Every structure is written in structure tokens, then in C-alpha cells.
Ligand SMILES: CSC[C@H]1O[C@H](OP(=O)(O)O)[C@H](O)[C@@H]1O
């Protein structure tokens with residue numbers, strides 16, 4: 001870990017490329033064993049003084065498509081800076097009438113419909129380890145976000161939702177959109193995989209605040225989604241995200257440092273220590289060295 005020790009990482013998605021209400025301290029661009037992150041990481045302070053590391057998923061100016069996002073470098077860089085928690089934000093389509101555009105949903109499940117073309121694990125080519133992914137998000141972190149709903153009466157919140165992740169970059173056909181609904185999907189984006197998986201492998205508590213922008217393509221008498229519609233709704237959504245974050249950052253900071261341990265955001269720490277199935281003699285020493293960047297001393 002670097003001497004930075006910044007415990008909270010924020011990943012902003014489409015329409016959330018900066019956080020105006022935080023004070024920017026400086027920018028860093030760490031080269032990880034998996035390359036450089038999407039863009040420079042902004043180290044900023046909330047008004048309470050709590051430091052965060054902010055990263056624009058698609059780069060500032062949105063030049064990376066969802067399949068091109070260097071998620072391994074992104075998560076590794078945040079872990080190296082000291083992040084124990086990542087609050088990820090995403091513009092999503094709604095697959096349910098009751099989740100209207102501008103609503104926020106914090107999903108607890110994922111259906112992975114990406115096509116296997118994204119590098120999605122740190123444990124390959126010389127060291128095999130299997131991380132538990134039954135609960136892809138940190139449930140305590142989900143509750144912590146959801147419990148803020150009374151402080152934000154202008155935002156409608158949902159939880160216990162299933163997020164479908166498609167490859168993109170083209171949006172779904174109507175048939176696909178209906179199929180995802182029949183699978184039990186409630187929300188759809190192109191970003192949560194492999195980000196959530198890699199955060200689990202790196203033992204970082206991760207949750208995604210999904211900001212609904214559209215009804216995708218399943219509604220019979222409505223046009224299918226297009227980018228113009230998404231970005232129009234994201235104007236309101238990103239303002240709400242900034243307001244939410246101003247409170248959320250302090251809550252997360254408190255929980256991470258609360259001696260009473262009322263909300264445990266450290267439950268993943270140590271979870272991968274014994275997840276490696278590769279015999280010590282067969283592990284690639286080069287990869288073991290690389291993995292020290294995110295899980296020092298484990299392998
Ligand atoms: C701009 S619409 C499609 C795009 O929006 C979402 O991005 P993000 O999750 O980074 O907010 C979705 O996943 C797609 O990448």
C-alpha cells in the first residue's frame with residue numbers, strides 16, 4: 001500500500017466525471033502491474049476533511065467504451081492508494097415500471113451477460129484462486145447507503161434489486177430487454193462486471209449506486225433508449241449523486257473508524273487468504289509479485 005492511505009474510493013460513470021462540491025487536492029496516476037487506470041485519480045477532500053480518491057470510469061471526456069475500461073488497473077490503483085471501500089456510480093436502464101428515471105437503486109445481485117472479452121480476474125496465468133461471489137456487493141455498505149434515504153426526500157431509493165450487465169456498447173433489443181425481465185433482472189448497465197468481481201478479489205467493500213436514466217427497450221409503446229435520453233436524465237441524477245456523496249462519505253468514514261464497530265465494512269479483509277488452489281511449487285513467482293500490489297504477503 002502507498003503512504004496515501006485514502007480509505008474511500010469513488011468511481012463515477014456516465015455523466016459523473018467530477019465532484020464539484022469536493023476540494024481537489026491533487027491528481028495521481030499510479031502505474032499498477034496491470035497498467036494505468038482509466039484516467040488520473042483525483043484526491044479530494046469533503047467539507048469535513050475526509051479524503052477520497054475519485055476516478056472517472058470511462059475517463060474524463062468519456063473516451064473508453066464499457067468493454068475497454070481497464071478495470072484491473074482501476075481497482076488495483078484504488079486498493080494501492082488505501083481504499084477499503086468503493087462507492088461506484090452508474091447510469092442504468094430500468095427493467096421495472098416502479099423504478100422510474102431519476103430513481104436511485106442499490107442492487108444486491110448481478111446477472112452477468114458480458115461476453116468474456118473483458119479481463120476479469122487477477123487470478124490467472126500462474127496462480128488460480130476462487131473468490132466467493134454469491135453476494136457480489138457488500139451488504140452492510142448497501143444498508144448504509146439505503147439508510148440515508150430519509151435524509152434525501154427528493155430522491156426515491158430502491159434496494160434488493162438485480163442488475164444485469166450486458167456487453168454493449170449498443171443497447172439491448174426489445175427481445176433481450178424482455179428476456180432480462182423474465183430472468184428476474186430489475187436494472188441494466190454495461191459496467192458492473194468485472195468491476196465488482198475485481199473489488200471482491202482485492203477484498204474491497206463495494207456497492208453500486210444505480211441511477212435510473214431510462215426504461216431500456218421493453219415497453220411496447222415507447223421508443224427504445226438512446227444516449228440523448230440517458231444524458232438528459234443524468235443532469236438531475238449527477239446533481240443528486242453529489243449531494244448524496246457529501247453525506248455518504250462522512251458516514252462511511254465514521255463506520256470505517258468506529259471503535260464500536262456498529263457497521264462492519266471490513267468483512268472481506270482476509271477473505272482471499274486461503275482462496276488459492278495452486279500448489280506453492282506451481283505458482284508463477286512473477287504473478288505472486290504482481291499480486292503483492294493488492295494482497296501483500298498472501299501468496
Ligand atoms: C451512456 S449510456 C450507456 C453507458 O452508461 C452506463 O455507464 P456507467 O455505468 O459508467 O454510468 C452503462 O454501463 C454504459 O456504459
Ligand SMILES: Nc1ncnc2[nH]cnc12
Pocket residue numbers: 091092093094166171172188189190213214215216217225230
Ligand atoms: N438501457 C440501458 N442499457 C444498458 N446500459 C445503460 N445505461 C443507461 N441506460 C442503459
